[in-house]
Amino acid sequence: MTKRTSVSGSGSLKDVDMAAAEQSVKKLKVDQPVYAYPKDNYTIQSEFLKKSKFEVLYMATRARAEVPRLLLEYVGATYTSAAPVDWPAGKKDTPFGLLPVLTHFKPDGSAFTVPEVPALVRYLARLFGLVGGTLEEDALLDACFQCAVQNVLDVLVMDIWMKPDPKKKECIDAAFEKLAPYFDGFERYLVKNGSNGYLLGEKTTFAEFPWFDWMDYFYSEYPEHMNALVSETVRPAVHKLYKRFGSNPRIRAYIEGGRWEYRPASSFIGLYSTGVSVDDWEQAYEFYAKTLELQCVENVQPEHGGEGGRYLEFVANEQEKTKFTVYCAGKSEGSKNDIPKHNTDISFAVRDVNETYSRLVKKGVEFKMPPTEMPWGSMAQFTDPDGNVLTINSLPVAVSKDK
Template identity: 55%
Template sequence: MTKRQSPTPANDVDMAPADGASNSKKAKVGHEHAYPQDIYTIESDFLKNSKFEILYMASRARAEVPRYILEYVGANYTSKTPLNWPAGKKKTPFGVLPILTHRKPNGDELEIPETGSFVRYLARLFGLDGDTLEEQVTVDVFYQASADNILSTCLQELWFKPDPKDKDTINACFEKLMPFFDGFEKYLVKNGCNGYVIKDKTTYADFDIYDWMNHFYETYPDNMNKIVSATVRPGLHKLYTRLNSHPRIRAYIDGGRWEHRPSVPLLSMYSAGINVTDYEKSLEFYTKKVGLTCVLNVAPPGFGEKERYLELTTEKDGSGTKFTIYCPGTSLEKFQEKYKIPNTPAVAFNVADVKEAHDRLVKNGVVFSMPPANMPWGSMALFDDPDGNKISLTNTGNFEE
């Protein structure tokens, strides 16, 4: 154990290495980018019993990096928005947000304005900085370059332009960003291209560039895929995929931890489909005449003779929204009676968990005509839209031919 001075002179805090936290490496995770996973454990009572609050508008922006840090370490924190900001400005040190408040176990409070200042405070508190002066300045340079240069470039070259959605404007902005991404990559390559800025240790610098890449992948995926991939700037790609697959970061991004980043029950539109009486005739029509590609043609377990389920797409590799063909075999009425489906849905949305999505939508006032139920292909539930259309929530299992 090392003894370090706490931020307030009145409290000397005994902390494990890295300020009371263990940043240990565990076995590889079950993910396509299976880099060693950071498993961070808070070990000191001081940090375990500390509470943090981030005050900011209902936005990611300048408060997202400190949120990532607090999520990563597993700290006890809340993210709040001001109820009356014009009046509340007078109560803040400089009249601007965000502000971090650290409520210590002894009741003392430390209020810190300015994002960069409290990001570094959290880094020192939780040991997410370099161990030597040279490592610390490397981390600081990486963080500052990301926080300042990418933001200023996007402001000047994109967001302040007459049409920020113009394709040529977006492409020109990414051309201006290239030198910075090259600079970040040089630091990562110098460290062994392992996805870390220093050694194999997560630092606060990782989160700012990750936040930018996450935003770019969400908003400008075509541009981002060209400048960062497994073969183009692989160091940045490893840093991104490492944090993007981290359980705590992933859970935060998926939503539900903060009211202004709510969880999204619908992951994607899975399919739109029709019912037919002769699947062989339909298959021939849609593949040979219409030109679709059949990616699934099965008799699901439990179905009777000639009952069939098919999925077709416009993409040769089978990606994209599926066009489904249901063939109930004997009759649609018997099919509906067998599975207690009042009306076969024409549209299905893909969800991670049917019951969880069902429960969340019910709270929002959505009326379900069929509650979550296990089906031969997985699980599903049906809800009604205002016009009585049946929409399906679906989580598909694996079919066997």
């Protein structure tokens, strides 16, 4: 049999504990979405399906396996996302020597394996009732599904990914021009259904998942092009479907929660600190430590700062996780890195400063300071639309204190 490994990062194959996944939904702190769809709170009713387990066998990447994964997340099924350890040797153990492959482990101990994305997605859709009620409705769903998984994919492959320079603007422009008619057709079907965020009545169907997956990918990789393709004013019915899926608690937790390595957690962990910039750090230390009686937990001289520069962290009590920082840039003459002077500072903790920097630059964010190593970790600074300076900071490392 094909050897498998979990792609959750643990190195061992195990079923996803959906109870834990539901907890991640509850812990996901998000604002109330603009579009609220109570009917999307799917609950598995069948005891057979409650006790069933599924495995999606594919490489540790999104690609062709993402639609069945999204569907399993949406319904709240228990499933494993697994990757082959030795794929060349394991090809012979799959029906057609291709991935992904879905395996349904039934409560009676038997297992049923389904290859090919269209077949395995429709199998799941029938199990969980995400299909139409008539031949005409199923034909509509089949057509929309096929357009997304085949036609859209063909354009991406031929007009971007197979080009010598896939990042060339002309290639991307041409590809999105070819994609427009497909999104026009999908828009017309959605409008015919009432522009309510659904393709069929007020019911989620399997045909919607690949469209959401593509849009999620496009907004991440080609935000400028995607905003011209789908927005509240351009193909608004498609945009509403995208927002509906994005507001689903399980889908959002899956995308942002980091349970799988191919779906890393959101770059931003939380607010690390808020503070001020000062000209005289010793005077500031006296005020915050002595007058306000805050506890100083960090007092270091930045290696890349100017002469007389200082970085201090304060907390009100030992339980406080968000720091209040005081930063003195010092004299910039001769410094290796001239950190912008500003009156206040807000710093977000991120998992990886370099990765977050690359992601934000791709989205058009302007950085005043690129990723730089500091005594307390890596940091970078950028501005918001109004010019406010914001900082991203890696998880702090231990440093010596001299106060």
